Amino acid sequence: MKSDQFSSHDFERHEHAERGHGGRRGRLFESGKMKLLVLHLIAQQPKHGYEIIKEISDLVGGGYSPSAGTIYPTLSWLEDMGFVQAHMTEGDRKQYHITEAGNTHLQSQNDQVKHLLERLETRREIHGNDQLLDIHRAMENLKTALRLKLKNNDFDSEQVRQIAEKIDQAAVEIGRL
Template sequence: MFKHMHGHGGRGCGPRGGWGGWAAHAEARFGGFQEDGRGGGGRRRMFDGSELRLVLLKMIADEPRHGYELIKAVEELTGGAYAPSPGMVYPALTMLAEMELIAEQPSETTRKRFGVTDAGTAHLLENAELVAAMMARLTAAGEHRARSDRAPIRRAMRNLRTVLQNRLEDGDLSDEAAHEVAALIDAVVQKIERLK
């Protein structure tokens, strides 16, 4: 089945044409990916075509979905840091269907909803370690986004610093007000320390 996937137009199944080198390059390839999945400007894709097919297959195995649902599921998993483009997802679904790893299911809408086949389940089991690593890459993208997206906190810190400097420079704070300000700051500090 693995050779079958490669034989349907994939350019190898890892970053250098084989699965073997994927783990070693995963972290290096993570930085600077395009959110819509398009390469360019020196930035790398989150996944190549064969990797994305495996991710989509895993998500379909978890729950039958159509293309738009898959795009949104990936975007949600990464906290908005990455969403594959329709131009990547729909051809991948077509190829997975041609490979008989997924099959169209009855749907009440005009959108094609796919479920995993027995062959698709077997393929996921054969590549379980790689699937787990790629899903971890998506989760890591979300965690990275969450860590780096601290603009509201930085804005609040600037506001606090500005208002404190202004009040101290004006010199119009009474001793009682100064103690009250200090108590407010101490209370906020304690609350922040308890946050998880």
């Protein structure tokens, strides 16, 4: 199926499936980023689904591992779009290879891929550096406090403005350190 034939409903349904384990704690991968990462990994070398799961887990660090329920629909989508092709290998396992259309798409998204890889490297460094554990804990506390506040819906527009202002002030102060 060509990209112009893919309905917006199909795209949105796949975007929802893309959230994987990261969706419970907030979205690690923004819309479409998992597809780009998987395509990037396949472009480096043809891979089986399990190898992709392992490489993403290593790239992200911090105990994150995408589920098979995230990776295999992503691979199917990439295949439907003509960006990858599956070849059967010994043991009847599929190995995914990038196509010319996939390379073209990946090149057109080069800046996004670079940004995503930098973001994942920063995340991995934070999770892997014991000296940064307090920062990581504080970041998680802030996310949890915001999630709880937003979930309860017990705030007005003035409180929203105040919360945003406090976060902006903290960002400025951190940037000055």
